[in-house]
Amino acid sequence: MTVQPHLRDDGPRARAGAILQPYLERSLGVLAAALLLILVGVTCVDVFGRYFLNAPLNGAFEMTEVLLVALVFAALPLTTERREHVEVDLLAFAFGPRMNRALIAFGGLFSAAVFFTFAWRLWIHSAKAASDGAVTNALSIPLAPFGYAAALACFVSALIAILRAFILPVEKSPTPNMEKGTS
Amino acid sequence: MIISLIAFAILLGLILLRVPIALAMAAVGGFGFAYLRGLEPAWAMIGQIAFDTGLSYSLSVIPLFVFMGNVLAKSGVAQGLFAGANRLFGRMPGGLSMAAVLSCGGFSAVCGSSLATAATMSKVAMPAMRKFGYDDRLATGSIAAGGTLGILIPPSVILIIYGLMTESNIAKLFIAGVIPGIIGVLLYLVAVRIAVALNPGLAPPLAELPEMTRTDKIGVTCVLGLFFFIMAGIYGNFFTPIEAAGMGAAASIAIAIGLRAMSAGDFFDAILDSVRTTAMIFAIIIGAEIFTNLINFAGLPDALAVVVYDWELSPWMVIGAIILIYLVLGCVLESLSMVLLTVPVFYPLMYELQFTNELLMDPEYALIWFAIVVVVATEISLITPPVGMNVFVLKSVLKDVPISTIFRGVLPFWIADLFRLAFIVFIPGLSLWLVTAM
Numbered sequence A: 001m002t003v004q005p006h007l008r009d010d011g012p013r014a015r016a017g018a019i020l021q022p023y024l025e026r027s028l029g030v031l032a033a034a035l036l037l038i039l040v041g042v043t044c045v046d047v048f049g050r051y052f053l054n055a056p057l058n059g060a061f062e063m064t065e066v067l068l069v070a071l072v073f074a075a076l077p078l079t080t081e082r083r084e085h086v087e088v089d090l091l092a093f094a095f096g097p098r099m100n101r102a103l104i105a106f107g108g109l110f111s112a113a114v115f116f117t118f119a120w121r122l123w124i125h126s127a128k129a130a131s132d133g134a135v136t137n138a139l140s141i142p143l144a145p146f147g148y149a150a151a152l153a154c155f156v157s158a159l160i161a162i163l164r165a166f167i168l169p170v171e172k173s174p175t176p177n178m179e180k181g182t183s
Numbered sequence B: 001m002i003i004s005l006i007a008f009a010i011l012l013g014l015i016l017l018r019v020p021i022a023l024a025m026a027a028v029g030g031f032g033f034a035y036l037r038g039l040e041p042a043w044a045m046i047g048q049i050a051f052d053t054g055l056s057y058s059l060s061v062i063p064l065f066v067f068m069g070n071v072l073a074k075s076g077v078a079q080g081l082f083a084g085a086n087r088l089f090g091r092m093p094g095g096l097s098m099a100a101v102l103s104c105g106g107f108s109a110v111c112g113s114s115l116a117t118a119a120t121m122s123k124v125a126m127p128a129m130r131k132f133g134y135d136d137r138l139a140t141g142s143i144a145a146g147g148t149l150g151i152l153i154p155p156s157v158i159l160i161i162y163g164l165m166t167e168s169n170i171a172k173l174f175i176a177g178v179i180p181g182i183i184g185v186l187l188y189l190v191a192v193r194i195a196v197a198l199n200p201g202l203a204p205p206l207a208e209l210p211e212m213t214r215t216d217k218i219g220v221t222c223v224l225g226l227f228f229f230i231m232a233g234i235y236g237n238f239f240t241p242i243e244a245a246g247m248g249a250a251a252s253i254a255i256a257i258g259l260r261a262m263s264a265g266d267f268f269d270a271i272l273d274s275v276r277t278t279a280m281i282f283a284i285i286i287g288a289e290i291f292t293n294l295i296n297f298a299g300l301p302d303a304l305a306v307v308v309y310d311w312e313l314s315p316w317m318v319i320g321a322i323i324l325i326y327l328v329l330g331c332v333l334e335s336l337s338m339v340l341l342t343v344p345v346f347y348p349l350m351y352e353l354q355f356t357n358e359l360l361m362d363p364e365y366a367l368i369w370f371a372i373v374v375v376v377a378t379e380i381s382l383i384t385p386p387v388g389m390n391v392f393v394l395k396s397v398l399k400d401v402p403i404s405t406i407f408r409g410v411l412p413f414w415i416a417d418l419f420r421l422a423f424i425v426f427i428p429g430l431s432l433w434l435v436t437a438m
Helices: A012-018 A020-052 A060-081 A097-132 A144-166 B002-016 B021-037 B039-054 B058-075 B077-089 B095-109 B114-131 B136-151 B157-166 B170-198 B214-235 B241-259 B264-297 B300-310 B315-329 B335-346 B363-381 B389-397 B403-426 B429-437
Strands: none
Touching: A020 A060, A020 A144, A020 B058, A020 B241, A020 B264, A060 A144, A060 B039, A060 B058, A060 B264, A097 A144, A097 B021, A097 B039, A144 B039, B002 B021, B002 B264, B021 B039, B021 B264, B021 B335, B039 B264, B058 B077, B058 B114, B058 B157, B058 B214, B058 B241, B058 B264, B077 B095, B077 B114, B077 B214, B095 B114, B095 B136, B095 B170, B095 B214, B114 B136, B114 B389, B136 B170, B136 B363, B136 B389, B136 B403, B157 B170, B157 B335, B157 B363, B170 B214, B170 B241, B170 B363, B170 B403, B170 B429, B214 B241, B264 B300, B264 B335, B300 B335, B315 B335, B315 B363, B315 B403, B335 B363, B363 B403, B363 B429, B389 B403, B403 B429
């Protein structure tokens, strides 16, 4: 489904599109990687502590929750940058190259509009959480900063989606994005 | 009902125009909700859902199981599984294909993603099958189909998400998938045997049997050990199905380090892959939740229940119609979006249908059985033309094989899957026996 027959692009435009990736991976990528490893660690410490030391990790449940929300939104720009959001190019074979370009531009701008909306609504949601002083139950972790970060991540994703509407990423590996699906 | 159907139509239109599925669902759901309830509630809903979905404890299994699968894929255990299965089937006609099916099933038991399984196993099993002169049709077909086993055999991300949507017990869903998963493996093995019997040219006999190396044996032990570690942990109440994901991820890192097949660079790649996939999946979940909010508010599930009641439809007609919808939708959607979009619409029917089967009279069991039916129907759609997703994954890994070859190769397995679906639908005990025995 993501075999994009008309979209192999090795020209200067594609090279221009590749610049972003290393920077994103070294910043948000490293952050998200750290969050994922901590997430693994939290579960292990909690389970081992519960059985062997008789001392479960206090607030493991909440730590998992806030780690997860941070992880998801830190990774969102990375996914968007590689155009790894699942899309169906069932008709790509039927359309010509120009039509496919147009559809990709449309899809990218459409995505950007939705991401901007998410950014805006998450920001407002977080402002409300901040003024209510919303915190988690056991550890009193304030939720608003995570919401603001999520809003920013959506904003960055929107900008990247606009870029990707016109400049495709260089494919690092030939495997398409479906490969990592969940099914 | 009309509004829901219009929403579905617009959604499918956008998806066919190559708008990412997640964002199309969010947009249609948001606008539809605004149309029905007003702009302010719709805006508030969007921010709330986006944040709360990320904050969901149960969904933490997604990055962890994906991570576990990605690490194992790079740890070299898949090679060992294939070598082990090879020893098992030895010189039987089609032995390598049968080994591919079995090792796909084994790998997916610890991977949870059918697409990752197909991609990994194609790198392991394809070279061997080519070397011994197997026909590309049989070789690719057995890998593409074998990969679909992954969604059902626990741990399964899709079953977890189904459990969250329907408030079913995840441990019970997992155990319900075991027997249908094994039946799937067996039927695929039969499919290979029949295909080779009908056309012996597909699989020439082997001249010599490749030896199993020590690393291969360790690999097999690790995969089996990991699977039993997870199952024993869950069913021995040492940890919950949610915690199993974190424990499994840690164990897979230990395995990868122990086998020394993974470099630090590979490891970082596996992490990056996992976090990107996580964001991709969460985008779909968030989009689907927004869309589902619209559908529920528009009253589609209730309307369907009324239709079933008024027309006095028999349970089997309803189930048949639902399966048909899955097979058709599978042409357009990938498996997760399909399950996320349809299960909220259909699962309330499980409370309404007047089953005559003793087990299914209990709505809790009916829901678990329905989960297995849905997942198997989804698996079939992964290898059904024109857009079986596993087929396209293989195509992208094996660039020189035409897509039509893979689809022809998948045919025997596709037929086997239809038999399996029929067994599971008509013999609910296959899914529920272990659940009741628990």
